[in-house]
Amino acid sequence: MSSIRHQVPSAWRSALMLGVLLAGLLVVTAPRARAATAQDVSVAFGVRATTEGETLLVSGSAPQLGAWDPAGAVPLGTTASAYPHWSAGIRLPAGLTVQYKYIKRSPTGVVTWESIPNRTLTVSPDGPGNDDRWNVAPVTTDFHATATTTWGQNLYVSGDVADLGAWDPAKALPLSTDSATYPQWAGSHQLPPGTVVQYKYLKKNPDGTVTWENGDNRTVFVTSAGTVTLNDIWR
Structure with missing residues (x-):
């Protein structure tokens, strides 16, 4: 027992x-x-488009954009003061590269796609939104900048267009580097063709403060075709 x-x-x-x-x-x-x-972030999709009773939508390769099915496309909105600018915020996984296009849908349900090649976007947590033009193919602009940084600092570029954050550091385009290329930083974004864009580089510190480079605004003319490549040095 x-x-x-x-x-x-x-x-x-x-x-x-x-x-x-x-x-x-x-x-x-x-x-x-x-x-x-993956962290989901809100991406601002915006397009300038005149309409005659149609509504604007965006569709693309990601499920959140309808996976190219017009029935699942995301509607954009506008107001009397904002027209012809249409926009919507869509949550997408950070780091995801998506292709997309805009759609016009008539009151009777007829769908018209843009006839240009697919647009491309890589989702960034603090990247700028899009300021596209209906049926106008954007031009890829490659930013290359040589800049030394302290530990924890990162390099960004901002400018006078919404695609570069409209001078708002919180919406600036982040640039990247690695041990093999430092102190060279690089990043790409699609800009509207045939426009003159002013821009500047800035450093974001670990505590959130911002340091802009010295001198006047830089200027680039975005051509109507091809790729624009910029090679700058921090000043």
Whole structure:
């Protein structure tokens, strides 16, 4: 009898230890599963388009944009003061590269797609939104800048167009570098063709403060075709 009395607590202790171990594994693994999920950020899609009773929508390669199905396209909105500018904020995973196009839909449901090649966007948590023109193919502009930074600083470019954040550091285009290319930073964005764009580089510090480069605004003429490549040095 005494041996049986000793075995029962021992079995309970083993079961209790197993339960504690399993609970600990759940606590440890749960945060890791959440961390692996891509961060969704709001991307501002905007297009200038005149209409005659139609509404504007955007569709693209991502499920959030309808996966090229007009029935799942995201409607854009406008107001009397904003027209002909249409816009909508859409949440997409950070780092995702999507292709997209705008659509006009008539009151009777007839759909008209843009006839230009697909537009391209890489989602960035603090990148600028889009200021597109209906059926006008944007021009890819490659920004290359040589700039030394302290630990934790990052380089951005902003300018006088919405595509570059309209001088708002919070919406500036982030540039990137690595151990092989530093102190050269690079980034690309699609800009409206046939426009003169003013821009400047800025550094964002770890505490959130911003340092703009010295001198006058830089200027670039965005051609109507091809790719514009800029090679600048921080001043």
